[in-house]
Amino acid sequence: MSARRLLLAALAWAFSLGAALGQGAADQSVGGILRLNLDDGPRLVAGVLVRIATPDGTAVGEARSDARGAWSVGLPAAGRYLVRLDPASLPSDLALRQGASGTLTIDVGSGEQAIVLFPLVLQGAVDRSDGPSIASRVLQSLVDGLVFGIVLAIAAVGLSLVYGVTGIVNFGHGDVVSFGALLAAFLNAAAGGPQADLFLAAAGAVALASVLGIPLEGLFRGVASRARDHFTILVFSIGLSFVLRHALLFVAGPFNQAYRQYQLQELYRLGPVVIAPRDLAVAIAAVLILVAVGFLLLRTRPGWAMRAVATNPGLAEQSGINVRRVQRLAWVLGTALAAAGGVLLAVSQQARWDIGYQLLMFMFAAVILGGIGTAFGALLGGLLIGVIAQASTLVVPPELKPVVAMVVLVATLMIRPAGLLNRARRVG
Amino acid sequence: MTAILADALRAVLSTETAIFTLLAISLNLQYGYAGLLNFGQVGYMMVGGYGVAITVAVLGGPFWLGVVVALAASGMLSLLMGLPTLRLRADYFAIASLVIAEALRLLARSRWLEPLTGGVDGLTRFADGFFRGNPFSGSYTLGPWRFTADQLLVLAVAWVAVAAATLLVWRLVRSPWGRVVRAIREDEDAARAVGKPVFLYKMQCLVLGGVLSSLAGVLLAVHQQHVDPEAYLPVVTFYAYTGLILGGAGRTLGPVVGSAAFWLVLAATDSVIGRYGADAVALSAQQLATVRFMLVGLVLILLLRYRPDGVFARGRAA
Numbered sequence: 042m043s044a045r046r047l048l049l050a051a052l053a054w055a056f057s058l059g060a061a062l063g064q065g066a067a068d069q070s071v072g073g074i075l076r077l078n079l080d081d082g083p084r085l086v087a088g089v090l091v092r093i094a095t096p097d098g099t100a101v102g103e104a105r106s107d108a109r110g111a112w113s114v115g116l117p118a119a120g121r122y123l124v125r126l127d128p129a130s131l132p133s134d135l136a137l138r139q140g141a142s143g144t145l146t147i148d149v150g151s152g153e154q155a156i157v158l159f160p161l162v163l164q165g166a167v168d169r170s171d172g173p174s175i176a177s178r179v180l181q182s183l184v185d186g187l188v189f190g191i192v193l194a195i196a197a198v199g200l201s202l203v204y205g206v207t208g209i210v211n212f213g214h215g216d217v218v219s220f221g222a223l224l225a226a227f228l229n230a231a232a233g234g235p236q237a238d239l240f241l242a243a244a245g246a247v248a249l250a251s252v253l254g255i256p257l258e259g260l261f262r263g264v265a266s267r268a269r270d271h272f273t274i275l276v277f278s279i280g281l282s283f284v285l286r287h288a289l290l291f292v293a294g295p296f297n298q299a300y301r302q303y304q305l306q307e308l309y310r311l312g313p314v315v316i317a318p319r320d321l322a323v324a325i326a327a328v329l330i331l332v333a334v335g336f337l338l339l340r341t342r343p344g345w346a347m348r349a350v351a352t353n354p355g356l357a358e359q360s361g362i363n364v365r366r367v368q369r370l371a372w373v374l375g376t377a378l379a380a381a382g383g384v385l386l387a388v389s390q391q392a393r394w395d396i397g398y399q400l401l402m403f404m405f406a407a408v409i410l411g412g413i414g415t416a417f418g419a420l421l422g423g424l425l426i427g428v429i430a431q432a433s434t435l436v437v438p439p440e441l442k443p444v445v446a447m448v449v450l451v452a453t454l455m456i457r458p459a460g461l462l463n464r465a466r467r468v469g
Numbered sequence: 470m471t472a473i474l475a476d477a478l479r480a481v482l483s484t485e486t487a488i489f490t491l492l493a494i495s496l497n498l499q500y501g502y503a504g505l506l507n508f509g510q511v512g513y514m515m516v517g518g519y520g521v522a523i524t525v526a527v528l529g530g531p532f533w534l535g536v537v538v539a540l541a542a543s544g545m546l547s548l549l550m551g552l553p554t555l556r557l558r559a560d561y562f563a564i565a566s567l568v569i570a571e572a573l574r575l576l577a578r579s580r581w582l583e584p585l586t587g588g589v590d591g592l593t594r595f596a597d598g599f600f601r602g603n604p605f606s607g608s609y610t611l612g613p614w615r616f617t618a619d620q621l622l623v624l625a626v627a628w629v630a631v632a633a634a635t636l637l638v639w640r641l642v643r644s645p646w647g648r649v650v651r652a653i654r655e656d657e658d659a660a661r662a663v664g665k666p667v668f669l670y671k672m673q674c675l676v677l678g679g680v681l682s683s684l685a686g687v688l689l690a691v692h693q694q695h696v697d698p699e700a701y702l703p704v705v706t707f708y709a710y711t712g713l714i715l716g717g718a719g720r721t722l723g724p725v726v727g728s729a730a731f732w733l734v735l736a737a738t739d740s741v742i743g744r745y746g747a748d749a750v751a752l753s754a755q756q757l758a759t760v761r762f763m764l765v766g767l768v769l770i771l772l773l774r775y776r777p778d779g780v781f782a783r784g785r786a787a
Contacts, residue, residue: 210560212508212567264774270654275506275563276710277773283707283766291759402571405564413560441579447572454553454561 069153071124072113075106077135077161085110086161090130094123096146105130119151126159138162177313182431188320188389190427191327196382196400197407197419198334199375205351205414206371209261209274213282214379215404218397219289221250221380222387226298239302243384250380254373257281262368282398290394297391323385330381331420334374338416347371351414399443403430406446410453412460421461425449473740479614480736481729484692487627488685489732492709493716493724494634495681500710501718502642503674504654506563509550509570510709513679515701516542517686519577522696523585525595532598536687543683546573547676555671571703578698591697599623599691623692630688631725634681639721641677650674651719704762711769717779726781735761 071093075086085108092103093114101122104112116122125144128137137143138160149155200214211217227234229242237245264277308315338344346367349357358364383397390396403426411422426446433445453460480486492510499505520539524530530538550569554562577586586592605618616624641647652660653667661667690696708731716727742757752760772780 204560210564212563260774264777267774268777270504272500272504272506272559273773273777275560276500276714277770279508279567279707280710280766280769280773284763284770287759287762287766291756291763295755402568405568409561409564438579438581441575441581443568443575444572444579447568450565450568451549451553454557454565458553458557458561 186431194423512570
């Protein structure tokens with residue numbers, strides 16, 4: 042058994058431990074896993090001493106982390122405890138993260154299996170002397186950015202398609218993304234669900250979500266028929282997104298939902314960059330979907346009809362195209378793409394009720410950068426935004442990625458509001 | 470029953486309602502009259518609140534300077550949102566305003582700006598300058614309600630601000646300036662064709678509405694004596710839209726009546742649930758909050774679907 046395999050087995054065990062801790066026996070305990078994430082995977086830390094005491098200093102128990110980095114101490118009663126990591130017992134190359142306390146206070150409820158984590162870092166990691174070189178970090182962020190960008194592109198193409206054909210900016214598009222992701226999680230991993238294979242679950246989620254396009258089209262048509270102006274439709278769309286998002290929160294709860302397969306994998310190493318097989322699979326699936334959409338738009342009659350309606354609805358109608366039907370098709374295709382993007386995103390990020398809403402800012406940036414209403418612009422914009430946002434994490438903290446997307450969006454509007462692929466023309 | 474009524478009334482007359490009404494008035498100016506779809510209204514509140522908080526609590530300036538900074542910041546935000554988008558179709562401004570407001574919130578809570586904004590914890594202790602020279606003292610009892618002097622001061626200032634803003638908007642939209650603004654909403658090309666500088670008028674509406682929202686933000690910060698990023702979620706903007714559309718956009722009293730009705734219904738529902746027990750509906754507090762958000766959204770979309778001019782509209786608004 043190679044060392045890496047051992048590591049993976051340990052990680053799998055850690056996950057099952059986590060699950061067991063979650064379900065739990067009747068008695069309360071406190072435990073955790075001592076690990077740190079290195080560039081080439083997690084490292085589990087064995088032999089570290091953890092002491093538990095009551096707030097007044099009475100010792101309750103102690104434990105040493107085992108080969109898998111896990112430790113656990115049973116507690117006599119519910120209440121407040123101090124958990125102290127003995128720094129002297131850490132391996133010499135490891136330390137607590139600067140500013141992190143080695144003593145943590147925790148309130149344990151009756152029957153609760155509390156989990157305590159200590160942030161560990163490599164000793165002297167700050168000088169990055171043994172970290173990856175700048176060039177390889179740039180390459181790595183390029184690869185990560187392309188994977189994110191191509192998934193983003195799928196969802197953004199859907200947004201742009203609906204806009205191009207119907208003239209409606211659907212602010213609820215992000216919530217359709219979440220809907221797809223959660224639906225797949227239900228089909229794939231939910232306790233009461235069908236436990237379908239991830240591939241089947243994804244296909245099922247996309248198919249089911251695409252049906253949502255029909256009532257959406259009807260709703261927006263109803264509002265448009267009554268609305269005094271275009272503004273009303275936009276406010277309607279944001280209200281709808283609000284309802285949809287909170288319906289998802291109500292049904293699915295505020296938790297992350299992971300898919301069953303593809304949780305733990307060895308990383309492929311290509312020269313200086315690493316990629317998880319699941320990300321590679323996601324990227325390949327995304328490329329296939331995009332090729333299929335491109336084929337549909339460029340080589341099939343419904344695709345021609347959609348592009349015709351997008352270019353000039355009046356003329357399209359005059360030449361015998363059933364505009365209403367084409368618009369419904371655009372809604373169905375748009376929601377299907379949103380759901381597909383959601384599933385692919387959730388394979389690496391886990392499904393959550395607001396995963397798509399978080400993506401919305403990136404989608405808007407992508408669509409506007411590429412040229413709103415153009416499917417291929419959204420594709421290009423998605424890729425660019427993915428790479429730019431990921432590359433920005435080399436300089437700014439990752440939580441500010443949406444801010445970077447915002448900056449690109451504003452810059453596009455200042456310099457070339459029609460976007461990269463639209464002909465430069467008045468859009469006002 | 471009377472208890473529920475008292476709860477609801479209290480909510481309607483509260484400082485929060487006044488602040489939301491101010492927000493709805495500013496939205497009315499932008500959306501109702503000028504046709505600016507500002508989905509990032511809450512961003513203005515945020516720069517207002519943080520403008521005061523940072524100036525006073527971090528930089529040690531006086532309170533009045535904080536208000537000046539807050540208003541200046543809202544002007545800058547108007548430029549950021551307006552310059553790239555106001556010459557374009559309405560959709561672009563809607564998108565940009567939503568994205569910019571959310572980006573600002575993420576910036577405020579980032580570790581990067583933590584020395585300035587206090588990060589996730591936010592800032593406190595900046596409102597003393599506001600309460601210095603409070604003409605009220607002691608505590609006051611009004612029917613079933615009791616206020617401390619400080620609470621009463623914020624309450625009074627907030628409602629005076631609502632009255633002043635209503636009056637201001639009422640005067641403005643009936644002026645020649647207001648006629649141009651309404652013409653732009655109805656037909657932008659026509660307004661441009663007769664030589665009106667459309668961009669300039671839109672920008673003025675954006676700045677003016679932004680100043681009002683920013684003031685609402687200052688008041689909220691003073692009222693809570695605390696600012697943190699989670700107070701400026703996009704939800705706030707949706708609430709303001711719901712209130713505005715409930716009362717009727719493009720009417721002077723629309724936002725006032727609408728906000729009052731909105732908070733009345735919301736508080737009454739909360740009160741019923743609070744008194745007759747959340748157990749009766751078998752939902753956790755978190756689920757209840759979610760249901761509440763869903764209902765607000767539902768009200769908004771049903772209004773837009775069936776009564777786009779507000780519940781009190783007789784025919785079409787002018």
